[in-house]
Amino acid sequence: MDRDLLDQMFRHAVAEAQPALAVRLNLPPRPLGRTVVVGAGKASAQMARAFEQAWDGPLSGLVVTRYGYAEACDRIEIVEAAHPVPDEAGFLAARRILETVSGLGPNDLVVALISGGGSALLPAPAAGLTFDDEQAINRTLLASGAPIGVMNLIRNQFSTIKGGRLAAHCAPARVATLVVSDVPGDDPALVASGPTIPLGGSRELARKYATLYRLDLPPHAQSLLAGEDNLPPRPDDQAFAGNTVRTIASAALSLDAAAALARQNGMEAAILSDSIEGEARDVAQVHAAMAREVAVRNRPFAKPVVLLSGGETTVTLRGKGRGGRNAEFLLAFAIAIDGSDGITALAADTDGIDGSETNAGAFADGGTAMRLRRAGIDPLAALANNDAYSAFEAIGDLLVTGPTGTNVNDFRAILVR
Known part of the structure; x- marks a missing residue:
């Protein structure tokens, strides 16, 4: 759901x-x-x-x-x-x-x-x-x-x-x-x-x-x-x-539309920013900390809420794996919320292609890291090798849309129940 x-x-x-x-x-x-x-x-x-x-x-x-x-x-x-x-x-x-x-x-x-x-x-x-x-x-x-x-x-x-x-x-x-x-x-x-x-x-x-x-x-x-x-x-x-x-x-207009849809579904929405930059795994840490704060202490936003953000993160290549910046964001996010209840996230590129792969992005939640380990994948090792695509592909959590016909950069949505 x-x-x-x-x-x-x-x-x-x-x-x-x-x-x-x-x-x-x-x-x-x-x-x-x-x-x-x-x-x-x-x-x-x-x-x-x-x-x-x-x-x-x-x-x-x-x-x-x-x-x-x-x-x-x-x-x-x-x-x-x-x-x-x-x-x-x-x-x-x-x-x-x-x-x-x-x-x-x-x-x-x-x-x-x-x-x-x-x-x-x-x-x-x-x-x-x-x-x-x-x-x-x-x-x-x-x-x-x-x-x-x-x-x-x-x-x-x-x-x-x-x-x-x-x-x-x-x-x-x-x-x-x-x-x-x-x-x-x-x-x-x-x-x-x-x-x-x-x-x-x-x-x-x-x-x-x-x-x-x-x-x-x-x-x-x-x-x-x-x-x-x-x-x-x-x-x-x-x-x-x-x-x-x-x-x-632009991303600003698209985030406004997503927020409106969330509210139509009885969910408050908070747009954090439409212009977030930085290393994908570092941006993920900040988003995860905020999601955990909402989940545990009901601040700075009251549950249930969807946290929305856009912009363009970057990835410094350290390994030789597969994966765009949105998948890398989500893998780092999944590691940071490992075991948390009530947090579900999506990150994707609005053009339908995350980097040079075939997916737009992926989904993650508090059980993602455990599912990866059960599939024989060490999440930290996958992140170190920039291999987020392979990790999410292995557990069936990629989002594949094909080319969308537009491009207003990254879209991130984190739902906290």
């Missing part, structure tokens, strides 16, 4: 973030000239379909999404590429997108449909770097445990499309960006590394972060980072004057 409610809340949160209605409500004014649509991300194909269905006028364009996430469109070409590590299809798509927006005039409009995942889907290495270099940079960042803002600042140093460069390439055409946000705090410049929105942040700061997180960058990337070539455009660059940005779906 409790798992069913948590499952319903997750699906309700995902439904709230679907692009169809959000796109229709945020259409830009029609231009005097051409309308060209470009985009990238896990939700970009759904956004493209919604846009061409709602747009009253001619248009053309090209959007790249993750393999398995395509939607049928009539006027916008949809191509698929790899995520989270870029592949040649993404490399070619990025080049074609730059060609698509070349030569536009001041009366033309570029509509950029941007959602999470676009960083990997638009690999466009800077001069002096190879595609292999960009793949290596991405792998290094994914394994570093760095927060999304740090990763994007560093990615932007090595790209010809990220950090506002795509919008600069569109000038003098006006750019209207519609964003499905998957980042803590919903800063649109962080979504997909902001191809149409300059992030800001200096080359010197990027160097400091690379040292702080001990990034093992390829030699050519190290050389570029040490110099001042290929600097990202500044936010006050005149190339961006007149451009517009709208965030049309």
Whole structure:
């Protein structure tokens, strides 16, 4: 019963973030000239379909999404590429997108449909770097445990499309960006590394972060980072004057929808935050401590209650197991509440894929650790090996939804009876 409610809340949160209605409500004014649509991300194909269905006028364009996430469109070409590590299809798509927006005039409009995942889907290495270099940079960042803002600042140093460069390439055409946000705090410049929105942040700061997180960058990337070539455009660059940005779906809106569903089912809901960051296993410890406090002392919230949170945790790879950040969160959470009664949790990625695995997330409760031990799995050893997926798969507690068509990042719900 409790798992069913948590499952319903997750699906309700995902439904709230679907692009169809959000796109229709945020259409830009029609231009005097051409309308060209470009985009990238896990939700970009759904956004493209919604846009061409709602747009009253001619248009053309090209959007790249993750393999398995395509939607049928009539006027916008949809191509698929790899995520989270870029592949040649993404490399070619990025080049074609730059060609698509070349030569536009001041009366033309570029509509950029941007959602999470676009960083990997638009690999466009800077001069002096190879595609292999960009793949290596991405792998290094994914394994570093760095927060999304740090990763994007560093990615932007090595790209010809990220950090506002795509919008600069569109000038003098006006750019209207519609964003499905998957980042803590919903800063649109962080979504997909902001191809149409300059992030800001200096080359010197990027160097400091690379040292702080001990990034093992390829030699050519190290050389570029040490110099001042290929600097990202500044936010006050005149190339961006007149451009517009709208965030049309976010974790905050999805958590509100989940909370409303809980209350309809007679359960109070408390939204802790929509922008939680940090190491997944550390965030799990804090959530577990709060859940135990509610279960034992009925504070700071009275039972029964659902604790909700969103954001994007990170995982520093220590082992060679399988599992995304939500499964890792739940495994650490299960260890921390081992033996506790009345606590059930779900953690999942709203795009339907937790990291690079086939599940959206998983379920855990006070008996999870015991069930793992009975299955011959040491929970602590599994966590040390970053093998949360295998652990939850062994006891049948994975949540598998397939691609959802949207992406507003992590969803966590903890029910305390």
